[in-house]
Amino acid sequence: MSAKGGAVGVHARALGLGFLLPASILVVWQALGMASGNPRTPVPTHVVSSAIDLVASAELPLAILQSLMRVFAGFAVAAAIAVPLGLAMGAFRSVDRNVDPLVESFRPIAAIAILPLAILWLGTGTAAAVMIVAYAAFFPIVVNTVAGAKGVNPTLLRAASTMGLSRLRIVRTVIVPAALPAIGVGLRIGMGVAWTAIVAAELAVGAKAGGGGSGGIGQMMFVFYAYSIELNRIIVCMIAVGLVALALDRLLRLAMRLAMPWSAT
């Protein structure tokens, strides 16, 4: 074998080793599923064919699109409140002292726990789902923004004050840009939480909100679970949720990099 061929061989072997565990899991899953004798047990081959059906019928893409709209709306509401509030809390101690106890006492209350209130106030449609998403995404964004605004290198604040800047001007020109990386982390976590919350919200809210793609991916999963009992399709939905979350996170990371050309990472 030539040196080059050897290198390729090593490469292929490393690649093979890298996928050894996932591949083994799929094989074992397939074997166990077939051995169970129950035709409803999901196995990889059926999941793949279900995925092809759901994409071809446009059901899955439409449901994801619907859910994404709600996620973006809720996320936007959360960010629009959490970022300014977090900056004010981080920059001004008086604001922090007043708001922090409120934030911290609501934070442990799961988004799904406010579902009854959301339905009472906003009905069982999109508005309630958006509110739940906004509630869920709010906390990671506000907590990270506060940490970012408080963690500004004090020498930078001193430098700005020795140039005669007012406190308000310093907030805008030093604290905001210095806190941007932390805000970015908060937005990324918030987006992940928002996507988690929409599935939960649509499971409950969307069940009565009409059929088809309009219910979003959460409702779609609920229908497959409660009515048609198609476990393969539920697995397809789970994988789709994971892939969308990954894509959203990568997009946000790219946006951060573009927004912060100074950061070395």
Place this chain on the structure above:
Amino acid sequence: MHETGVHERALAAIPGHDAAQAPAHERAKLRLQDVGKRFETAGRAASVAVQDFTLDVAQGEFLVIVGPSGCGKTTVLNMLAGLERPTAGRVTLDGVEIAGPGPARGVMFQDYALFPWQTVRGNIGFGLRHGPAGSALSAKERAARVQSCIDLVGLNGSEDKYPHELSGGMRQRAALARLVANEPEVLLMDEPLAALDAQTRLILQDELLRIWGQDRPAASRRTVVFITHAIDEAVFLADRVAVMTTHPGRLKALIDIPLARPRNDATRASPEFQALTQHIWSLIRDEAYRATVT
């Protein structure tokens, strides 16, 4: 004054001292009068950082404060900057008590304090754009001032780089340009060259004197208070060196440096330079030694 003895001895050691110069207090730009600073920490005895510190800095003077670490040099500078308030005595600029930071007193920090999200150009123009220093200037005038400061420190070609893309020496040049761009009346520098390697340091000492205006008549120079722990750096730069001692931080001696300006490598090689360096070292050697064993 209690340091007069040393003062005179240092003068006597150096021939050619310009005795016609008016005494510093007649044209005092900055004045520290019986200044003290105690730091109160809850549950612990208050620590005295600075005590009975009296010093006048003349208009256009380059004053360097040296002393072992922990002697309160930075506290003195911070009080001049208005970043800290004295707990005793008065600190004044042109006779007016310093109550807080202000654009008349520009500060250069040891760790550069460049804004990482601003390019070199953005950093240099920061005070002009956001502070009172540039409020009377048009955008065009501001840009011209920034450009002249870039030229002054030789950062051409790096204007659009971010601080993390610069070497230590270039960052320090950018910080210096930002300082002078705001045209403060007083330049306060807290060990600005301490983090640099030895060669870069010598080069920036030369640059600093050039930018301060050592070739110009004394009247057109800015007032500088510069902190360092390097005695040779102090002697090379200063009109006068204030030597501080620790626990508490006091002014131990005020030493005239009558070396001719403009100063250069020949100055560093001169016997007068060596004699002054040795003399200051002898003043703080015992304390510096103790600081290394405790």
